[in-house]
Amino acid sequence: MTVPFERAAVLGLGQIGGSLLHALRAGGVDTIGYDTDADTAAAASTAGFTVAPDDAAALRDADLVVLAMPLPQVIDALRSAAPHIATGAVLTDVGTLKSPVRDAVRKHAPQTMFVGGHPLAGVEETGWAAATPDLFRDAPWALTLEDDTDLDAWLRVAALVCDLGARPVPTTAADQDAAVARVIGLPHVLAEALALTGLHGGPLGLSLAAGSYRSGSRVARTRPELVSTWCDGNPALVDALDDAIARLAQARDALAAAGSVLPLARAGHRARIEWEQRRVEPVQIDGDADQLRALGRQGGWVTAVVPAPDAERGVRLLGRRPAASAG
Amino acid sequence: MTVPFERAAVLGLGQIGGSLLHALRAGGVDTIGYDTDADTAAAASTAGFTVAPDDAAALRDADLVVLAMPLPQVIDALRSAAPHIATGAVLTDVGTLKSPVRDAVRKHAPQTMFVGGHPLAGVEETGWAAATPDLFRDAPWALTLEDDTDLDAWLRVAALVCDLGARPVPTTAADQDAAVARVIGLPHVLAEALALTGLHGGPLGLSLAAGSYRSGSRVARTRPELVSTWCDGNPALVDALDDAIARLAQARDALAAAGSVLPLARAGHRARIEWEQRRVEPVQIDGDADQLRALGRQGGWVTAVVPAPDAERGVRLLGRRPAASAG
Numbered sequence: 001m002t003v004p005f006e007r008a009a010v011l012g013l014g015q016i017g018g019s020l021l022h023a024l025r026a027g028g029v030d031t032i033g034y035d036t037d038a039d040t041a042a043a044a045s046t047a048g049f050t051v052a053p054d055d056a057a058a059l060r061d062a063d064l065v066v067l068a069m070p071l072p073q074v075i076d077a078l079r080s081a082a083p084h085i086a087t088g089a090v091l092t093d094v095g096t097l098k099s100p101v102r103d104a105v106r107k108h109a110p111q112t113m114f115v116g117g118h119p120l121a122g123v124e125e126t127g128w129a130a131a132t133p134d135l136f137r138d139a140p141w142a143l144t145l146e147d148d149t150d151l152d153a154w155l156r157v158a159a160l161v162c163d164l165g166a167r168p169v170p171t172t173a174a175d176q177d178a179a180v181a182r183v184i185g186l187p188h189v190l191a192e193a194l195a196l197t198g199l200h201g202g203p204l205g206l207s208l209a210a211g212s213y214r215s216g217s218r219v220a221r222t223r224p225e226l227v228s229t230w231c232d233g234n235p236a237l238v239d240a241l242d243d244a245i246a247r248l249a250q251a252r253d254a255l256a257a258a259g260s261v262l263p264l265a266r267a268g269h270r271a272r273i274e275w276e277q278r279r280v281e282p283v284q285i286d287g288d289a290d291q292l293r294a295l296g297r298q299g300g301w302v303t304a305v306v307p308a309p310d311a312e313r314g315v316r317l318l319g320r321r322p323a324a325s326a327g
Numbered sequence: 328m329t330v331p332f333e334r335a336a337v338l339g340l341g342q343i344g345g346s347l348l349h350a351l352r353a354g355g356v357d358t359i360g361y362d363t364d365a366d367t368a369a370a371a372s373t374a375g376f377t378v379a380p381d382d383a384a385a386l387r388d389a390d391l392v393v394l395a396m397p398l399p400q401v402i403d404a405l406r407s408a409a410p411h412i413a414t415g416a417v418l419t420d421v422g423t424l425k426s427p428v429r430d431a432v433r434k435h436a437p438q439t440m441f442v443g444g445h446p447l448a449g450v451e452e453t454g455w456a457a458a459t460p461d462l463f464r465d466a467p468w469a470l471t472l473e474d475d476t477d478l479d480a481w482l483r484v485a486a487l488v489c490d491l492g493a494r495p496v497p498t499t500a501a502d503q504d505a506a507v508a509r510v511i512g513l514p515h516v517l518a519e520a521l522a523l524t525g526l527h528g529g530p531l532g533l534s535l536a537a538g539s540y541r542s543g544s545r546v547a548r549t550r551p552e553l554v555s556t557w558c559d560g561n562p563a564l565v566d567a568l569d570d571a572i573a574r575l576a577q578a579r580d581a582l583a584a585a586g587s588v589l590p591l592a593r594a595g596h597r598a599r600i601e602w603e604q605r606r607v608e609p610v611q612i613d614g615d616a617d618q619l620r621a622l623g624r625q626g627g628w629v630t631a632v633v634p635a636p637d638a639e640r641g642v643r644l645l646g647r648r649p650a651a652s653a654g
């Protein structure tokens with residue numbers, strides 16, 4: 001498939017938005033960026049990118065609009081941008097939680113063709129200076145496909161994400177937020193608790209803290225304000241924490257009764273190793289929303305969107321899914 | 328200080344014991360190894376090391392004896408070895424928990440000069456094949472200094488640990504086990520809980536799990552039986568888990584009440600960054616047990632044991648401790 005968009009406007013030029021600007025331009029898409037922060041806008045301009053003076057100018061003639069600002073700023077940005085989005089343009093975003101953005105788009109920009117997006121990429125660094133065109137290589141990238149999502153718009157965004165070297169995962173906002181509670185929210189909350197509690201035993205721990213403290217608390221290096229935008233307002237994280245706390249309490253009670261952490265350690269080890277070693281198999285599906293959502297629910301992703309005149313919607317999707325014998 | 332021992336017997340040739348055999352020989356110490364596992368013994372012998380047919384043969388003429396088998400095997404090994412340890416020889420070990428080994432030595436080998444040791448080195452890999460002479464480079468290495476520890480023996484072991492490129496941390500068995508509960512036991516239990524709970528939301532999480540799940544559950548790759556030897560029987564880990572669970576429950580309740588994880592995230596972030604950025608300053612002390620234990624309690628360590636005819640015990644210790652303004 002050739003480049004599925006001609007002109008992309010990226011609003012918000014932090015690490016994700018900036019990396020997108022780099023990667024889209026490298027992929028042959030005409031790009032224009034915008035950031036409310038003048039220093040960020042100037043840095044992008046100095047680096048040779050076209051930067052608009054306001055959102056309206058950025059949005060003119062864009063057939064792809066990317067909201068790439070932090071989640072708390074999305075609603076205001078959307079309200080400001082909505083009147084300027086060209087008819088027929090596709091709107092997407094990059095936020096960690098998809099339900100709040102879905103709700104905001106339905107309210108403030110119902111006329112747009114919206115496909116919620118969440119690239120699982122990025123490190124503890126933030127801002128334009130941390131942007132790099134390779135950020136998305138092999139990264140999972142949730143793309144929401146609701147009953148009211150325009151399937152052609154979804155397929156075009158999926159093709160673009162494949163072009164960026166990432167892995168579109170078809171899902172709904174509700175399903176992705178529930179999964180993200182466990183694989184992003186929970187790891188961050190546990191890392192914060194470890195970072196804090198691990199060193200609460202006195203200064204001797206400062207010198208003895210080594211590999212397991214370092215890796216376990218690594219993501220506590222992330223700016224706390226970002227962590228809270230990934231966690232707050234996600235009811236599934238309450239369930240995930242209840243689940244984790246119950247397992248920890250069970251291990252705690254076993255230890256207190258002269259028992260062992262071995263049952264938890266065995267189960268944790270098995271889960272981690274099975275995840276690492278899971279095998280995947282290739283899959284081909286037509287452009288069908290139910291089939292796509294099923295692929296995502298199975299733990300699969302899309303690897304390519306290819307023209308197929310004989311297929312529904314004129315395209316066929318290649319993908320990967322966990323092999324039947326895995327796990 | 329020149330090599331503080333002439334002949335070292337290393338009993339147990341897994342990753343730690345094997346690495347010690349490599350490093351001691353590279354440091355000019357005459358070494359002999361022994362392992363109850365015939366394949367391991369053969370592998371060490373094939374690699375050019377002197378390997379004894381039994382523990383008695385290994386211990387003959389050794390002025391340093393290292394117990395490097397897994398903790399559950401230490402008591403039996405000690406009972407078998409004790410009668411063969413030469414008078415005046417120094418005994419040390421490498422186990423994660425120091426109180427059980429201290430108690431076993433007092434019972435089974437009270438005549439030896441015992442200095443409990445715990446190198447905080449090693450990765451998820453285990454066994455002779457994972458042994459490497461550089462394993463201990465810059466690693467903290469707890470060395471127990473109790474009221475009944477022979478100070479000269481302690482100083483000789485500390486000098487050897489410095490020669491291996493590691494950082495002797497003077498402490499008591501009780502203090503080190505309390506610290507280890509928080510910086511080793513807790514990170515492992517949390518990682519196991521995350522490895523398991525993170526993927527309990529269904530297969531969609533398999534594809535969306537990325538950086539934070541990967542680093543947070545990294546140490547769940549460790550063999551579960553090893554994890555349990557580092558955790559079980561350490562009462563301080565019950566307290567550490569109570570502390571962590573209380574913080575997690577607080578974050579959980581805040582989320583359930585439409586609040587934020589921000590207070591926990593801020594505190595965790597601060598603890599991690601302060602740990603990373605802590606500054607240390609050089610310190611010099613004479614060979615005095617109270618001063619050494621104080622250095623360890625402050626978060627400091629020894630960098631060198633140097634001859635000093637004017638000083639107590641004829642040596643002076645160079646070290647590092649957290650700078651007064653740190654934290």
